Amino acid sequence: MLPAVVLGACTQTQAEVERAQVRDAGVQEKLAKELAGLVPGKPETCISQFPQKQSSGYGATILYRVNNGLVYRSDTVGGCEGIGRGDILVTRTPSGQLCRGDIAQTFDQSSRFPTGSCSFGEFVPYRKP
Template identity: 55%
Template sequence: MRGLTMLSTAFLLPAIAGCTPAPAEQARIDQRQATERADLDKALRGLIPQKPTQCIGQYQTRQVTAYGPTIVYTISPRLKYVSETQGGCETIGQRGRNDILVTRTTTGQLCAGDIAQTVDRVSGFFTGSCSFGPFVPYRPAK
């Protein structure tokens, strides 16, 4: 049994180590996340968060943008809804990508827990998916 444990450990440790990004890759990840946070801060500048809501009307949205796992639905310059996802839909905000967010609803509303998919606009292939969190409205300070 002891030999089996040592053998298992010998194979498991390199596999775990392989999941850790190299320093250069980690630096790129950190830089991308910092850029996404700065872009999100800029998009929400002058707006303050309000009480979260579980659903928003899908058809009043003018623009949808991803900042990493955060999706911003722009209704107007004075109203934006922010939903944190578990990730998977970041490609709608990446430079050099042409992905769109596809949602399916029978109610005309997007709700926390709904699943969205990203689709390459040219090929039509699905490229990712994510689940919405609550929608936090951001409005100008009064």
Template identity: 50%
Template sequence: MRRLAAVLLIAGVGLGAGGAALAKRDTPELAYQKLIAGKVAGKPQSCIDTRFRQAQLSAYGDKLIYRVSDKLVYVSQTTGGCERVAQGDALVTRQYQTRTCSGDIATTVQPVPGITTGSCALGDFTPYTKP
């Protein structure tokens, strides 16, 4: 019985430490501000080419970020509903060409079970470049 109590106590301490680490995480807005720090916003574009090599997609709140390189990111302000990309869900869009445009509807899907978890309309894409 004492062993069980010791194991539960240690597990509780571990969970408490994990909770403290989670509390120190940046808010989506702060993480977004860090991402664009030192970059200059360009003229918003209605469409972007999606044939980027090694482009990474992430989300910060209701903003989708296409990170082309350390020097170039595109930010699309969505209508909300695609925030689960930040938690690992896949973003699915229907494309009839090699471009993604504002107004396109995207859905988020959990990769393993294939369950749709949300949807949003994409906004204009603002390029942020590092001078």
């Protein structure tokens, strides 16, 4: 009986699955809107942290806006989805670059408690044609 209870606690209901799918579809729609009119380029392993870039989160994807004509996209692995709700993204990179595999942490803006961490994927530049 105990294994059945444990298994039941780990499964999602159909309603939870459907809500997650709707939420994910909304996130993907917002991401597509941000990248509309831009053309993806060759993925890069590292990007410079300077000049300072505006970052925004869309699910597991982070966009770094350099200017109106250049945005870098990095699909992360882990738990940095909190930046989509306003959490602060913190990186510790002594080289002055953000690189694939670097670890980032997220923190709640008001409490300053950690809310997640993730590793960066490749950085895909999106440019105006």
